[in-house]
Amino acid sequence: MIKTVGIIGAGTMGSGIAQVAALARFEVVLHDVSAEALKKAMDRIKSDFRRSVERQKITATEATEALAAIHPRKDLHDLGDSDFIVEAAIEDLEVKRKIFKDLDQIVGPGVVLATNTSSLSITAVGSLTNTPECVVGMHFFNPAPVMKLVEVVRGKHTSDGTAKETCDLAVTMGKTPVVCKDTPGFIVNRVARPFYGEALRLLGEGVAPVEQIDRIVKAEGGFRMGPFELMDLIGIDVNYAVTKSVYDQFFHEPRFRPHPIQRQMVESGMLGRKTKKGFYSYEE
Ligand SMILES: NC(=O)c1ccc[n+]([C@@H]2O[C@H](COP(=O)([O-])OP(=O)(O)OC[C@H]3O[C@@H](n4cnc5c(N)ncnc54)[C@H](O)[C@@H]3O)[C@@H](O)[C@H]2O)c1
DSSP states (O other): OOOEEEEEOOSHHHHHHHHHHHHTTOEEEEEOSOHHHHHHHHHHHHHHHHHHHHTTSSOHHHHHHHHHTEEEESOGGGGTTOSEEEEOOOSOHHHHHHHHHHHHHHSOTTOEEEEOOSSSOHHHHTTTSSOGGGEEEEEEOSSTTTOOEEEEEEOTTOOHHHHHHHHHHHHHTTOEEEEEEOOTTTTHHHHHHHHHHHHHHHHHTTSSOHHHHHHHHHHHHOOSSOHHHHHHHHOHHHHHHHHHHHHHHTTSOGGGOOOHHHHHHHHTTOOBGGGTBSSSBOOO
16 A cells, blocks of 8 residues: 655656645655755745645645655655655656666565656666566656646556556546556657647747747637747756657657757756746746
8 A cells, every 4th residue: 555655856747746645645755866956846835735725725734734744855765665656857868767776776676666757768767677567657747736637658568557556546646547658758748749849940930929829829729828838837948858858769750850949948048937037038
C-alpha cells in the first residue's frame, strides 16, 4: 500500500504534483538539488493552498494538514522510505538516467519509479536500473493541481503490475489516466508539436504578431489558450527541450524541427511566466 510518495524536482511540475499527492492524503518527500528551488516550491504551495481556501475549494484544515505532509529534502537518500516515486527534474535524458540509476540503490524492491517526462523515452530513462519493469511514465499536465489527464506510458519493459499501480494512484489523486505506448511526445505532446511549430513559423515569417495569432486560435479555434500563452505557461525552455527531444527521437523529421525563435528566447533568459518575461510580459 502506498503511504509515502517521493517526488524529485521541485519546479513547476514537482511542486504541483506534491500538492496533488498531499491533498490525496499521502505523505510527500519533495527532493531537489537546489535549496532555493525547494524554498520557492514551499512558498508557492503555501500560497496556492491559501488561494484554494479563499475560493472554498478546500477547507483551512485540509490545507494545514496537506502542507504539513510535504517534507522538502535536499538529499536523494531521504526518498528511501517512499512507496512510489515521481521524478519531475529537468527534461534531460542523462540527468534522468542518473537519477534512476541512483534511485535503484536507494528505494526498496518493487517500488514504482515513474517519470513525468514530456517526451523522453521511458525505456531509455530506466535503462540503467536493475528493475526496468518498475519504470513507467506518469505524465501530469500543467498546472498539475488543475489538469485531470495523466498519460501512463509503458516502456519496453514496464510490467502490467507497474502500469496498473500507476493508473490506480492517478485515480486516487483524482486524475484520469490514459495508457499509451512509449513513443516520442506520447499522445498530447506529439499532437501539440505543430500547434507551437506553425505558430512560431507564422511569427518568424512576420505573418502576424503574437497577440493576433493567440486571439484567432482562441476566438475561432475554440482553444482555451493560444500557442504563445501556452508556451509562456509551460516554460519556453521546457517547451524547447521537448521540441528538440521529439525532433531528435524521430531522426530529424522536418515537421518536428524546432524554431530559432525558441532558442533565442532561451538564450536571452525569457522563459515565460516563471521569469516574468516571455512572449508576453508578466511584470506587476
Ligand atoms: N512545464 C510543463 O508544462 C510540464 C508539463 C508536463 C511535464 N513536464 C516535465 O516535467 C519535468 C519538470 O519540468 P518543470 O517544468 O517542472 O521544470 P522546472 O525547470 O520548473 O523544474 C525542474 C527542477 O528540477 C531540479 N533539478 C535539476 N536537476 C536535478 C536533479 N539532478 N535532481 C533533482 N532535481 C533536479 C531543478 O533544480 C528544478 O527545480 C520535465 O521533465 C518536463 O518535461 C513539464
